[in-house]
Amino acid sequence: MAVTINTLREYKQKGEAFSVLTAYDATFAQVVSEAGVDVILIGDSLGMVLQGNDSTLPVTMEQMEYHTRCVAQGNRGALIMADMPFMTYGTVESALENAAQLMRAGAHLVKLEGTDWMKDTIRALSQRGVPVCAHLGLTPQFVNKFGGYKVQGRDEKAAEMMIEHACELVAAGADIILLECVPAPLAARITQAVKAPVIGIGAGSETDGQVLVLHDMLGITPGRKPRFVKNFLAEAGSVHEAISTYVSAVRDRTFPAEEHTFKA
Numbered sequence: 001m002a003v004t005i006n007t008l009r010e011y012k013q014k015g016e017a018f019s020v021l022t023a024y025d026a027t028f029a030q031v032v033s034e035a036g037v038d039v040i041l042i043g044d045s046l047g048m049v050l051q052g053n054d055s056t057l058p059v060t061m062e063q064m065e066y067h068t069r070c071v072a073q074g075n076r077g078a079l080i081m082a083d084m085p086f087m088t089y090g091t092v093e094s095a096l097e098n099a100a101q102l103m104r105a106g107a108h109l110v111k112l113e114g115t116d117w118m119k120d121t122i123r124a125l126s127q128r129g130v131p132v133c134a135h136l137g138l139t140p141q142f143v144n145k146f147g148g149y150k151v152q153g154r155d156e157k158a159a160e161m162m163i164e165h166a167c168e169l170v171a172a173g174a175d176i177i178l179l180e181c182v183p184a185p186l187a188a189r190i191t192q193a194v195k196a197p198v199i200g201i202g203a204g205s206e207t208d209g210q211v212l213v214l215h216d217m218l219g220i221t222p223g224r225k226p227r228f229v230k231n232f233l234a235e236a237g238s239v240h241e242a243i244s245t246y247v248s249a250v251r252d253r254t255f256p257a258e259e260h261t262f263k264a
């Protein structure tokens with residue numbers, strides 16, 4: 001049966017962890033969805049892992065639309081989430097127009113990076129039938145404001161603010177929260193505080209779901225490996241087995257382990 005937003009809500013209610021993985025083309029979308037991954041993310045990480053840029057900022061709407069169409073062709077029942085690229089949701093009007101393009105290309109929901117300033121945008125999208133995932137914590141589109149890829153929410157004031165923003169965004173209509181690179185205890189507090197399912201990457205094992213970038217978990221991303229990444233291909237006989245192992249490890253909460261987690 002196809003995964004919907006309701007499936008993720010049921011997982012949260014039952015305390016069952018679900019898996020999310022990026023894919024950018026039809027072949028991987030088929031492999032990933034047939035392996036039991038619940039949500040495929042067409043991440044703007046494609047700007048780094050496919051295009052070789054040092055950030056996600058150069059990614060365009062045309063590129064996201066193209067990759068979303070490819071993924072929709074190969075998908076076998078996963079929920080398809082597409083990233084809105086940098087500055088394509090800077091105003092409510094631009095967000096509505098650009099989200100519509102991604103939904104027409106086959107996305108089931110869109111992901112936006114930011115904080116409380118996104119409330120009106122999320123409300124407008126939600127009221128018009130576009131489910132939204134709000135990405136908080138280390139939001140890569142803000143790398144130039146952060147001065148690098150750094151763990152967020154480390155001090156109590158920043159942690160309290162992130163909890164507040166997550167609650168406000170869910171109240172505005174966000175269906176999912178995604179937390180990137182935040183200390184595990186903070187991610188656990190946010191997961192408890194909101195009724196929406198929470199997906200984590202570098203956010204510990206207590207979020208409702210986990211996400212990784214496909215190239216990272218296959219161990220083929222060049223350069224330094226972030227702490228939260230595990231190479232699932234290293235001990236698997238095939239790409240298919242690596243992805244199935246990831247799905248099982250998320251489900252039984254053996255991934256992420258201590259060594260993939262930021263404590264504070």
Ligand code: KIV
Nearest residue numbers: 022043044045201211
């Ligand atoms: O673009 C992406 O792949 C993402 C994940 C890192 C969550 O946003």
